[in-house]
Amino acid sequence: MPRALIAGGSLAGLAAANLLARRGFDVDVFERTETSLEGRGAGIVTHPELLDGLEACGARVDPTVGVYVPGRVTYARDGSVVGTRDAPQILTSWQRLYWLLREPLPDARYHLGRRLERVEQTAGSVIAHFSDGSRETGDLLVGADGIRSQVRAQLLPSAVPQYAGYVAWRGLTAEASLSDAAREALFCKFAFCLPESEQMLGYPVAGQRNSVAPGTRAFNFVWYRPVDECEMLPRMLIDASGRRHDAGIPPHLIDRKWIDAMYADADRLLSPQFAEVVRKADQPFFQPIFDLVSPRLAFGRVALIGDAAFVARPHVGMGVAKAVSDALALADSVSASWSDGRGIEAGLRDYEAMRQPSGVAIVDRARQLGAYMQAQLSTPEQRAAAARYRTPESVMAETALHADYWTNPGRRRLPAWAGLA
Ligand SMILES: Cc1cc2nc3c(=O)[nH]c(=O)nc-3n(C[C@H](O)[C@H](O)[C@H](O)COP(=O)(O)OP(=O)(O)OC[C@H]3O[C@@H](n4cnc5c(N)ncnc54)[C@H](O)[C@@H]3O)c2cc1C
Numbered sequence: 001m002p003r004a005l006i007a008g009g010s011l012a013g014l015a016a017a018n019l020l021a022r023r024g025f026d027v028d029v030f031e032r033t034e035t036s037l038e039g040r041g042a043g044i045v046t047h048p049e050l051l052d053g054l055e056a057c058g059a060r061v062d063p064t065v066g067v068y069v070p071g072r073v074t075y076a077r078d079g080s081v082v083g084t085r086d087a088p089q090i091l092t093s094w095q096r097l098y099w100l101l102r103e104p105l106p107d108a109r110y111h112l113g114r115r116l117e118r119v120e121q122t123a124g125s126v127i128a129h130f131s132d133g134s135r136e137t138g139d140l141l142v143g144a145d146g147i148r149s150q151v152r153a154q155l156l157p158s159a160v161p162q163y164a165g166y167v168a169w170r171g172l173t174a175e176a177s178l179s180d181a182a183r184e185a186l187f188c189k190f191a192f193c194l195p196e197s198e199q200m201l202g203y204p205v206a207g208q209r210n211s212v213a214p215g216t217r218a219f220n221f222v223w224y225r226p227v228d229e230c231e232m233l234p235r236m237l238i239d240a241s242g243r244r245h246d247a248g249i250p251p252h253l254i255d256r257k258w259i260d261a262m263y264a265d266a267d268r269l270l271s272p273q274f275a276e277v278v279r280k281a282d283q284p285f286f287q288p289i290f291d292l293v294s295p296r297l298a299f300g301r302v303a304l305i306g307d308a309a310f311v312a313r314p315h316v317g318m319g320v321a322k323a324v325s326d327a328l329a330l331a332d333s334v335s336a337s338w339s340d341g342r343g344i345e346a347g348l349r350d351y352e353a354m355r356q357p358s359g360v361a362i363v364d365r366a367r368q369l370g371a372y373m374q375a376q377l378s379t380p381e382q383r384a385a386a387a388r389y390r391t392p393e394s395v396m397a398e399t400a401l402h403a404d405y406w407t408n409p410g411r412r413r414l415p416a417w418a419g420l421a
Contacts, residue, residue, distance in 0.1 A: 001026050002139035002338055005128045007116040007151055010037060011094075012306025012323035013144035014101035017109065018057035019331035028136065029105070030128065032115035032145075041094025042170050043205045043220025045317035045400040051090070053324035054097070058104035065100070066092030067204045067212050074192040074392040075185070075271035083392040087401060089190060091203040093220070096210050097320060116150050119143075119302055126301040140334060140344045141302045144323075147292060148247055149308035155299045161290035163233070164313055164367075165374035168289055169223040169262055171281030175207060175215060178276060185273040186219055192395055195269040199224045199373060201399065202277060219277050222314065223266075224289070224373045233288060251285035259284060289313050289370070293363050297356050298348035305330055310359035315369035317400025318362050329354045369398055 004020045006013045009031025017027045031037070046066060054061050071086045102110070115131040119141055126141045143151030147161055175183060185191070186202060193200040202221035206212045227233050238244050239253040266278040278284065292311035297304045306323035330351045337347030371385035388394060 005138040005141045008144035015324045015327035016142050018104050019327050023335035029110045030114035031112050034113040044092050046090045047321045050321040059100035066090040069190050072396040073189040079271045085396040093205045121300050143304045143308045144306050145308050147307045147311050159294045161292045163229050164289040166224050166226045167286045169286045171284035172218045173277040173281045175217045177280045182273045182276045193271045193274050200274050251283050298352040303348045312363045312366035313370040316366040326355050
């Protein structure tokens with residue numbers, strides 16, 4: 001059977017590995033991180049196609065996959081409700097999805113501490129060269145190595161992430177640490193608060209040991225705030241020892257003064273419920289928000305998937321769903337082209353034709369939803385999008401839901417058990 005080399009052992013790489021293995025491919029995943037990725041990450045919004053994709057990977061999808069909420073609510077600065085909306089959804093965590101996808105893959109197929117350095121192609125194979133000097137030969141290579149993809153940097157150096165003009169402060173807060181008032185306001189809904197040019201949102205997710213039992217859950221918050229690219233952002237990316245982290249600063253290295261300033265702003269700008277979760281979060285951190293569009297996804301025997309291919313701002317809540325859908329399209333395309341004799345390269349071209357346009361569409365939609373947080377709005381389109389998507393009604397109706405969610409009754413809805421959870 002053909003051998004698939006997969007660079008990157010996060011969610012896109014694991015989904016591709018499971019799906020290709022289930023179609024008879026010989027797969028190996030190479031992850032640069034030395035130790036397990038377990039224990040990292042925060043909250044993830046699910047969509048029906050993500051749950052379908054997990055099942056296709058061999059993962060067991062049942063009510064423990066996440067926390068069910070029936071709808072949405074927006075709080076004003078004084079804590080009163082300014083709007084509500086029905087929107088049933090299952091909210092989960094990165095860690096929970098990581099294990100659902102990691103479990104079906106045999107340990108012998110998952111290699112930690114292997115950093116891909118470059119890719120070489122011959123007429124009939126692809127060779128992966130690693131930073132430890134080792135190499136592996138396969139029939140195809142999947143670049144699932146994230147937003148700073150080494151595979152993309154080599155094959156498509158012009159495609160680079162573009163800073164969106166704002167950051168997301170994020171964190172997880174233990175349910176047990178919260179006051180009754182905050183718990184009651186926040187744990188039954190997907191909640192929002194909309195200070196001028198900013199957006200706070202949050203939802204309940206599984207807590208320690210993936211427990212979704214009330215009392216043991218956590219609250220995941222994401223607070224989008226404009227940050228100027230030239231002056232402020234570079235300063236925030238410098239740690240307390242003076243070292244600069246351009247590709248993103250690890251949470252434990254963020255200078256305390258930015259966290260203290262963020263706490264003070266939370267008290268000043270957010271509803272009391274949200275200010276409380278911010279102050280009680282275990283280790284708040286921030287991530288600059290980027291857009292990334294790849295004009296090509298297939299390069300002979302090599303293809304890009306997940307964040308290596310496209311990064312959409314999180315407002316569409318599509319990062320993981322898109323990664324799993326990419327992996328499914330790639331696995332179906334190459335297994336079909338291999339079986340009918342057209343070969344791997346033809347299958348990867350079919351994959352590109354399927355997924356490149358949808359990647360562009362997802363990034364565009366996320367740009368529109370995020371326009372009102374941008375520090376600078378330079379075009380008339382950006383200003384129009386900013387005006388359209390800044391009200392509580394539009395934010396609740398459009399954030400992390402598909403555009404056709406309400407209008408296309410043929411779409412697959414949540415599994416039947418979701419409403420019973
Ligand atoms: C530890 C972690 C936690 C995350 N938590 C969240 C979260 O809470 N919420 C959220 O919305 N998104 C989170 N994400 C991002 C989310 O996983 C992605 O947006 C989405 O699932 C697409 O995943 P991906 O596999 O394409 O990219 P990523 O998840 O970024 O994974 C890329 C993987 O490739 C590895 N890699 C990079 N370069 C190389 C190389 N040269 N050789 C080998 N391996 C390499 C990285 O170490 C990483 O494991 C997290 C990502 C990681 C890695």
